[in-house]
Amino acid sequence: MRYTPHTPSDKEQMLQAIGLSRIEELVEHIPRSLRERAGISLPQGLTEVAVKKRMAALAAKNATAQDWRLFLGGGIYHHAIPSAVDAIISRSEFSTSYTPYQPEVSQGTLQAMYEFQTLICQLTGMDVANAGLYDGASAAAEAVLMARRLQEGRHRVFLSLSLHPQYRRVIATYLKNLEDVELVETPFTESGGTDVEFLKGHMDEKAMCVVVGYPNFFGVIEDLAVIQEACDRAGALLATVTTEPVSLALLKPPGAWGVDIAVGEGQSLGVPMALGGPGFGFFACQKKFIRSMPGRLAGETVDGEGRRGFVLTLSTREQHIRREKATSNICTSQTLCVLAATVFMATLGKGGMRRLAEVNARRAHRTRERLVKEAGLVPVFTGPFFNEFVLKVSGWAERRARFISNKIVPGIALAEWYPELQDSLLICVTEMNEEEEIEQLARTFCGR
Numbered sequence: 001m002r003y004t005p006h007t008p009s010d011k012e013q014m015l016q017a018i019g020l021s022r023i024e025e026l027v028e029h030i031p032r033s034l035r036e037r038a039g040i041s042l043p044q045g046l047t048e049v050a051v052k053k054r055m056a057a058l059a060a061k062n063a064t065a066q067d068w069r070l071f072l073g074g075g076i077y078h079h080a081i082p083s084a085v086d087a088i089i090s091r092s093e094f095s096t097s098y099t100p101y102q103p104e105v106s107q108g109t110l111q112a113m114y115e116f117q118t119l120i121c122q123l124t125g126m127d128v129a130n131a132g133l134y135d136g137a138s139a140a141a142e143a144v145l146m147a148r149r150l151q152e153g154r155h156r157v158f159l160s161l162s163l164h165p166q167y168r169r170v171i172a173t174y175l176k177n178l179e180d181v182e183l184v185e186t187p188f189t190e191s192g193g194t195d196v197e198f199l200k201g202h203m204d205e206k207a208m209c210v211v212v213g214y215p216n217f218f219g220v221i222e223d224l225a226v227i228q229e230a231c232d233r234a235g236a237l238l239a240t241v242t243t244e245p246v247s248l249a250l251l252k253p254p255g256a257w258g259v260d261i262a263v264g265e266g267q268s269l270g271v272p273m274a275l276g277g278p279g280f281g282f283f284a285c286q287k288k289f290i291r292s293m294p295g296r297l298a299g300e301t302v303d304g305e306g307r308r309g310f311v312l313t314l315s316t317r318e319q320h321i322r323r324e325k326a327t328s329n330i331c332t333s334q335t336l337c338v339l340a341a342t343v344f345m346a347t348l349g350k351g352g353m354r355r356l357a358e359v360n361a362r363r364a365h366r367t368r369e370r371l372v373k374e375a376g377l378v379p380v381f382t383g384p385f386f387n388e389f390v391l392k393v394s395g396w397a398e399r400r401a402r403f404i405s406n407k408i409v410p411g412i413a414l415a416e417w418y419p420e421l422q423d424s425l426l427i428c429v430t431e432m433n434e435e436e437e438i439e440q441l442a443r444t445f446c447g448r
Contacts, residue, residue: 023423065273069405069437073388073428074217075136075164076276077241077268079356080431081344085270088343089336103311109335110310113298118343123248123345123353124262125255126284130295132338136243137167138263139281140211141174142294142328143239143261147209148181149292149327151237154208155180157403158199158236159380162188162216164243165417171211186210192220192381196230203234214254214262215247218426219364219388220381224257237261244268245282247386249350250357254284261285270344271337280334280341291312294328356431366427367438371427375445380424388428390414393445396423406444410421 006014015021027035040058063070065078072078088094093108103110113131120129133139142156157175159168175181185201187195194212203210210231214222224240231238240254242264248254256264267279285293291314299313348356364387371377377391393399396413403410413423418424429438 012344017211049135062275063407063409065432068409069433069440070409071411071427071429071433071441072409073219073244074412074426075166075265075267076273076279076388077244077246077428078273078430078432079246079270081272082347083342084347085276085340085343089339094336094339103309107310110298110312112339112342113335114298114300115346117298119342119345120282120284122281122350123245123253124242124284125253126259126262127255127287128290128293128297129282129284130293130297132266133263133281133283133295133333135277135279135281136241136263136267137164137170137281138174139263139265139283140239140241141169141171142281142283143263144171144181144209144211145174146261146289146292146294146327147237147239148178150289154204154206154207154236156182156184157208158184158186158203158210160186160188160193160194160210160212160216160222162194162218162220162222163211163241164215164217166379167241167243169242181208188216188218191379191383192216192218192385193222193383194227196223196226199230199246200233203230203236205235207231207234207236208351209239209260211239211241211431214242214251215244215386215388217243218381218383218390219385219428220383221247221251221386224252224254224259228258232258244386244388246353246360248357249353250361251386255286259291266337266341269341271340278334280337292327295330323366357386359414359431360429363387363431363433363438364389367427367429367433367441370438370442371445373392374442377445380421387430388426390424390426392420392424394423396425399445402447403444406440408441408444410445 011023015023020026061442068185070078085330094112117129121127126303131144131163159171172183175183186198189195193216199210210227212222212227214224228238230373230380239261240259240263242248245264245266262284264282265279266282267273271279283293283295296312297314298310301309301311345353364385368379368389368391372379373390377393380390380392411427414426
């Protein structure tokens with residue numbers, strides 16, 4: 001692709017068109033302190049070698065998983081990625097991961113989408129899945145928009161407060177200018193799960209859908225049976241959001257609970273953490289809702305000579321059909337990340353995925369028990385959990401420096417999103433946290 005930079009004359013004309021005199025005026029709304037920190041001071045005329053060294057030194061200031069001991073979850077998870085993943089996604093058959101407008105030259109991409117959909121259906125227990133979305137948060141918002149299309153005349157969305165807070169913000173942003181939709185915040189109980197009694201007391205014929213995490217933001221495994229019962233009584237749809245899909249290899253899948261829509265973030269399925277992105281969203285639902293599902297659906301067929309082939313079976317997005325009839329304005333998906341997840345799940349297989357989930361759950365429960373007994377930390381919630389949990393850490397602000405000096409990130413402080421959870425940490429343990437790391441975490445909490 002040719003790179004043609006804007007000439008000084010081009011820049012001047014564009015600035016005049018928007019009523020500015022300097023490019024810097026475009027970012028003056030950002031606080032000066034942040035702009036100064038973001039600047040990279042590079043003298044003119046450095047060689048490529050010199051620039052690389054400077055950039056490497058700058059990157060070395062980041063706390064990476066190679067140098068630090070991370071017990072971070074909250075939507076992005078540290079998992080081992082088999083070498084086969086990078087090897088396969090680098091092959092030429094999959095090198096073009098953009099929209100397959102011409103199926104005859106896009107069979108590799110289309111087959112990858114088809115296999116991915118199949119694996120997501122197996123993982124979630126749902127009837128159909130699409131070819132992927134941008135991320136878990138937008139997938140959750142798309143689930144609500146889909147419920148709105150399916151539930152005409154209903155306008156109340158019950159959003160569990162135990163759902164990831166950033167996902168809740170994205171959903172609220174999507175719905176901000178839709179006057180026919182009302183968000184109802186649903187509290188959580190001492191178990192850390194959604195307050196079902198609140199749902200039963202507030203859901204009526206106006207209830208459109210209920211959205212809960214599975215597991216939720218606190219790592220707690222929601223009781224979908226009682227939530228589904230409340231939804232059925234009110235005629236509302238139930239949508240689950242899973243940020244840690246590895247858990248679904250061990251838990252009863254959403255489809256087995258009768259869930260209508262199951263979405264989530266797929267990063268933990270073979271995609272590196274990469275400072276929080278990119279990842280990808282997955283979206284599955286019951287077959288009867290397929291015509292209202294956003295995004296794209298790849299299907300299997302045969303050509304004129306009877307040979308197996310793959311095509312886009314459903315593309316109800318504005319890029320393909322009239323905007324007013326589109327189910328989504330998603331213009332592309334994270335297909336390369338989706339391919340990585342497909343290879344990851346296929347490489348591990350059903351047995352490998354379950355063993356991975358068991359290791360995660362076992363280490364997390366053992367770590368929680370140790371921190372409670374040895375370090376005196378207090379469990380915040382009583383509900384069952386998968387590989388992350390919340391503990392109250394008295395005097396966390398004073399203890400924090402000790403962890404930094406030992407290059408440990410022990411978890412996510414929850415007070416920013418939940419003022420009632422002061423001094424509470426969301427701690428995550430995966431197969432990447434070996435016994436020695438867990439030992440050091442416990443010793444640091446004990447002050448040793």
